[in-house]
Amino acid sequence: MHPLTPMDKEELLSRARAEGLIQNDPDWIRSLEEPMPAWAVLNLVMALLEKLNPPNGSYD
Numbered sequence: 001m002h003p004l005t006p007m008d009k010e011e012l013l014s015r016a017r018a019e020g021l022i023q024n025d026p027d028w029i030r031s032l033e034e035p036m037p038a039w040a041v042l043n044l045v046m047a048l049l050e051k052l053n054p055p056n057g058s059y060d
Contacts, residue, residue, distance in 0.1 A: 009032065013032070019051070020047075020051070021044060021047055021048060021051075022044070
């Protein structure tokens, strides 16, 4: 995997916001280059899992 360019990072951020994975918090967005705590990574993973497997989803 190649390093992300600034354009790649902007697109990733835009897609994550559009999917509701992250909120539009200016402080958080400014700190994207800082290491992310494990709890924050887990929070994003859990949000993704809930999106993929909603607790009250259809059984069709």
